[in-house]
Amino acid sequence: MFLFLSILIILIHQTNAQPGFLYNFCLNDKGNYTANSNYHNNLNTLLSNLSTNTQIDYGFYNFSYGLGNDKVNAIGLCRGDVKPDNCRSCLNDSRVLLTQLCPNQKEAIGWYDNCMLRYSNRSIFSTMESSPTFYMSNRGNATNVDQFNTVLTNLLNSLLSQASLGDSRRKFAIGNVTGPGFQTIFGLVQCTPDLSEQECSDCLVGAISQIPQCCDNKKGGRVVTASCNIRYEIYRFYELANVATSSPPPKVLPLPPSPTGNSSNSRTVLVIAIVVPIVAFVILVIIICICLRMRKSRKHIEDEAQNDDEIQSSETLQLDFATIMVATNNFSDANKLGQGGFGPVYKGTLSDGQEVAVKRLSVNSSQGDIEFKNEVLLVAKLQHRNLVKLQGFCLERKERLLVYEFVPNKSLDFFIFDQVKRAHLDWERRYKIIGGIARGLVYLHEDSRLRIIHRDLKASNILLDEVMNPKISDFGMARLFATDQTQGNTSRVVGTYGYMAPEYMLYGQFSVKSDVFSFGVLVLEIVSGTKNSGVHRGENVEDLVTYAWRNWREGTASNIVDPTLTDGSRNEIMRCMHIGLLCVQENIAERPSMASVLLMLNSYSVTLPLPSQPASFTNRRTLSTNPIHSEEYNSGATKSSSESQFQSVQASVNEASITEPFPR
Numbered sequence: 001m002f003l004f005l006s007i008l009i010i011l012i013h014q015t016n017a018q019p020g021f022l023y024n025f026c027l028n029d030k031g032n033y034t035a036n037s038n039y040h041n042n043l044n045t046l047l048s049n050l051s052t053n054t055q056i057d058y059g060f061y062n063f064s065y066g067l068g069n070d071k072v073n074a075i076g077l078c079r080g081d082v083k084p085d086n087c088r089s090c091l092n093d094s095r096v097l098l099t100q101l102c103p104n105q106k107e108a109i110g111w112y113d114n115c116m117l118r119y120s121n122r123s124i125f126s127t128m129e130s131s132p133t134f135y136m137s138n139r140g141n142a143t144n145v146d147q148f149n150t151v152l153t154n155l156l157n158s159l160l161s162q163a164s165l166g167d168s169r170r171k172f173a174i175g176n177v178t179g180p181g182f183q184t185i186f187g188l189v190q191c192t193p194d195l196s197e198q199e200c201s202d203c204l205v206g207a208i209s210q211i212p213q214c215c216d217n218k219k220g221g222r223v224v225t226a227s228c229n230i231r232y233e234i235y236r237f238y239e240l241a242n243v244a245t246s247s248p249p250p251k252v253l254p255l256p257p258s259p260t261g262n263s264s265n266s267r268t269v270l271v272i273a274i275v276v277p278i279v280a281f282v283i284l285v286i287i288i289c290i291c292l293r294m295r296k297s298r299k300h301i302e303d304e305a306q307n308d309d310e311i312q313s314s315e316t317l318q319l320d321f322a323t324i325m326v327a328t329n330n331f332s333d334a335n336k337l338g339q340g341g342f343g344p345v346y347k348g349t350l351s352d353g354q355e356v357a358v359k360r361l362s363v364n365s366s367q368g369d370i371e372f373k374n375e376v377l378l379v380a381k382l383q384h385r386n387l388v389k390l391q392g393f394c395l396e397r398k399e400r401l402l403v404y405e406f407v408p409n410k411s412l413d414f415f416i417f418d419q420v421k422r423a424h425l426d427w428e429r430r431y432k433i434i435g436g437i438a439r440g441l442v443y444l445h446e447d448s449r450l451r452i453i454h455r456d457l458k459a460s461n462i463l464l465d466e467v468m469n470p471k472i473s474d475f476g477m478a479r480l481f482a483t484d485q486t487q488g489n490t491s492r493v494v495g496t497y498g499y500m501a502p503e504y505m506l507y508g509q510f511s512v513k514s515d516v517f518s519f520g521v522l523v524l525e526i527v528s529g530t531k532n533s534g535v536h537r538g539e540n541v542e543d544l545v546t547y548a549w550r551n552w553r554e555g556t557a558s559n560i561v562d563p564t565l566t567d568g569s570r571n572e573i574m575r576c577m578h579i580g581l582l583c584v585q586e587n588i589a590e591r592p593s594m595a596s597v598l599l600m601l602n603s604y605s606v607t608l609p610l611p612s613q614p615a616s617f618t619n620r621r622t623l624s625t626n627p628i629h630s631e632e633y634n635s636g637a638t639k640s641s642s643e644s645q646f647q648s649v650q651a652s653v654n655e656a657s658i659t660e661p662f663p664r
């Protein structure tokens with residue numbers, strides 16, 4: 001749905017990049033100023049302060065000067081890995097050059113490799129602007145294009161979510177993946193940090209979607225817009241300085257500038273190249289010592305070693321039982337929101353008036369208190385706009401409670417399967433919900449550092465906030481109960497009949513692709529407004545997936561679409577159904593990753609492969625002789641007919657989760 005309006009797009013190749021800026025625009029239609037006018041003087045004052053301003057130490061500068069019609073606004077942005085001194089000199093070069101090249105335009109923008117400078121009389125802060133845009137591409141062709149594109153897409157989408165979660169000083173991410181032929185693909189994405197998370201994400205999605213126009217099949221390319229930019233190459237074109245974790249602000253080690261950059265500051269290269277290795281070595285030694293010491297004092301999951309942080313958050317996250325008793329009226333029935341797979345959920349109001357949902361875990365965790373606490377702290381770090389936030393926990397009197405943010409508009413199943421309430425969800429909303437769920441899953445699968453597999457994704461686990469933005473709930477439960485398994489076989493199946501991937505249901509094999517399967521079922525349910533378990537058409541009972549596949553193949557796909565959907569483009573609806581069918585394919589390898597799903601949703605220029613045979617529930621029901629869970633399967637399947645019993649807000653009431661996540 002994202003409309004990318006780029007009015008000014010110029011395609012240039014690396015060889016004919018002009019000296020000075022990579023590219024610049026003087027925007028003639030935005031007004032001119034005359035020499036020595038107020039605007040001119042304000043501009044000079046503002047820009048001359050640029051190189052002395054300390055805000056630049058963060059690689060970002062946003063300032064304005066002047067009053068009324070003569071107010072000038074400027075934004076300077078350095079590439080996230082550029083150190084402050086280079087940043088300053090790059091911006092200093094920019095201001096000189098840009099005012100020379102655009103001697104009387106009120107608005108102008110210029111890009112170097114290392115920085116961007118932009119000014120205007122309009123307010124340009126905190127707004128996402130995708131125009132003007134320019135492209136650059138490497139002249140070399142990529143080998144094994146399809147695989148290259150898949151890997152690249154995954155990389156950029158994962159960087160996208162990482163960068164958009166950055167703080168107000170920096171929204172930047174770099175990373176590499178191994179592509180076809182063991183070559184490494186390096187990627188970089190950046191937004192101006194004054195954008196919101198959503199704006200940054202939208203801007204980058206737009207930029208990524210232009211790769212086919214810009215750099216189709218090339219082994220390197222850039223899409224550069226006013227508010228964000230992306231670049232990928234098969235060599236490392238950025239410095240690894242201070243970006244290892246992408247969180248600390250750039251008060252950092254001096255490191256040599258990019259050896260591959262053809263940038264303006266080659267003068268500084270020699271000096272720095274001599275000094276830096278020595279300094280870097282010393283710093284490295286210090287860091288190693290610190291790390292070793294930390295290791296000694298605490299054994300912890302290796303990718304999350306910010307211990308001081310955690311000790312502190314443990315204190316602030318842990319609530320005592322008495323507080324929760326008061327908040328939930330002693331777990332009164334009146335406060336009960338529903339019964340989820342892991343226990344009942346109560347609405348509570350903390351003493352400061354904040355509303356929360358308290359999940360009282362009724363099952364025994366296999367973990368000791370300390371492990372449980374550590375897991376909660378890790379799960380609490382997962383923060384994304386499409387995930388229900390875990391705000392605290394309680395461990396007392398053998399009780400284990402999880403405290404979540406309260407999400408007011410109940411769950412998706414409450415609307416989508418209800419003859420009347422589904423009218424609240426027109427196509428535009430449904431489409432946004434699909435996109436939001438996809439973003440949340442990409443975060444869980446790829447960006448959160450923990451690689452969480454949800455394992456019980458379903459409509460009742462999708463909560464809706466006051467603006468009907470979807471939030472995934474119950475993620476990380478597998479982590480809270482079982483030992484850490486990111487992929488593997490499990491003898492105990494957690495999940496809900498109708499959403500479970502066949503390999504998981506039958507053999508207990510789970511992976512991110514089993515979540516993709518559940519997502520596919522969910523998309524088909526959202527498009528059709530029907531539950532997967534049992535579509536009755538005449539005397540035939542078919543599950544939705546089979547029904548959708550059959551109609552799709554027979555060219556009658558519009559039969560599947562919810563008849564109450566009167567708005568929205570048929571194309572978009574069909575595309576979603578197509579994506580849904582790709583996700584439920586029987587063949588695990590053919591199911592796309594969530595990152596590719598997100599790209600497919602966002603970009604119409606991505607051609608979708610044809611779906612192959614989906615896994616059939618109808619057949620599997622007879623196949624399902626799994627001794628552990630046969631009763632649960634039945635209850636899951638039959639209960640679905642009693643649709644009326646929805647009381648669920650925070651939890652899954654309707655479809656019984658099959659929960660037996662802990663090995664004995």
Ligand SMILES: *[C@@H]1O[C@H](CO)[C@@H](O)[C@H](O)[C@H]1NC(C)=O
Nearest residue numbers: 030031032069106121122123
């Ligand atoms: C910027 O300048 C143009 C042309 O002089 C003018 O039309 C426009 O109103 C100005 N914008 C602001 C916000 O002052």
Ligand SMILES: *[C@@H]1O[C@H](CO)[C@@H](O)[C@H](O)[C@H]1NC(C)=O
Nearest residue numbers: 028029030031032033104105
């Ligand atoms: C501004 O000046 C440029 C030449 O420097 C000219 O081409 C352009 O038409 C002028 N724009 C306006 C709005 O006067």
Ligand SMILES: *[C@@H]1O[C@H](CO)[C@@H](O)[C@H](O)[C@H]1NC(C)=O
Nearest residue numbers: 045046048049052053064065
């Ligand atoms: C420019 O910088 C100087 C000194 O740093 C300061 O006194 C002056 O107020 C600044 N001017 C603007 C417009 O920020």
Ligand SMILES: *[C@@H]1O[C@H](CO)[C@@H](O)[C@H](O)[C@H]1NC(C)=O
Nearest residue numbers: 051052088089091092093096
């Ligand atoms: C900025 O550029 C001007 C002109 O090139 C130069 O005279 C000045 O020393 C530079 N300032 C800094 C801080 O680099």
Ligand SMILES: *[C@@H]1O[C@H](CO)[C@@H](O)[C@H](O)[C@H]1NC(C)=O
Nearest residue numbers: 138139140141142216217218
């Ligand atoms: C890249 O591929 C195009 C056709 O897809 C071809 O015309 C071009 O010569 C190739 N370039 C190189 C450098 O191999």
Ligand SMILES: *[C@@H]1O[C@H](CO)[C@@H](O)[C@H](O)[C@H]1NC(C)=O
Nearest residue numbers: 174175176177184186236240
């Ligand atoms: C690729 O990224 C990993 C971290 O994800 C990093 O450790 C490694 O050094 C990078 N490789 C190169 C060649 O930059």
Ligand SMILES: *[C@@H]1O[C@H](CO)[C@@H](O)[C@H](O)[C@H]1NC(C)=O
Nearest residue numbers: 062063064125168169193194
């Ligand atoms: C500059 O951007 C930061 C966020 O990055 C914002 O907090 C600040 O208000 C902005 N300054 C102006 C003058 O808009």
Ligand SMILES: *[C@@H]1O[C@H](CO)[C@@H](O)[C@H](O)[C@H]1NC(C)=O
Nearest residue numbers: 325326327328329330331332
């Ligand atoms: C909750 O229970 C405590 C004792 O366990 C009791 O003192 C208190 O009155 C109860 N509160 C409510 C609202 O029932």
Ligand SMILES: *[C@@H]1O[C@H](CO)[C@@H](O)[C@H](O)[C@H]1NC(C)=O
Nearest residue numbers: 361362363364365366398662
């Ligand atoms: C939990 O485990 C304890 C002992 O480990 C046992 O006594 C208790 O019955 C278990 N509770 C449940 C709900 O399984």
Ligand SMILES: *[C@@H]1O[C@H](CO)[C@@H](O)[C@H](O)[C@H]1NC(C)=O
Nearest residue numbers: 408409424425465466467468
């Ligand atoms: C969602 O919640 C908000 C605030 O609680 C309410 O105003 C809105 O009507 C709700 N939307 C629906 C469709 O129920």
Ligand SMILES: *[C@@H]1O[C@H](CO)[C@@H](O)[C@H](O)[C@H]1NC(C)=O
Nearest residue numbers: 487488489490507508509510
């Ligand atoms: C899971 O089990 C299958 C056979 O059921 C086996 O081929 C596979 O290697 C196992 N995977 C793991 C990670 O143990």
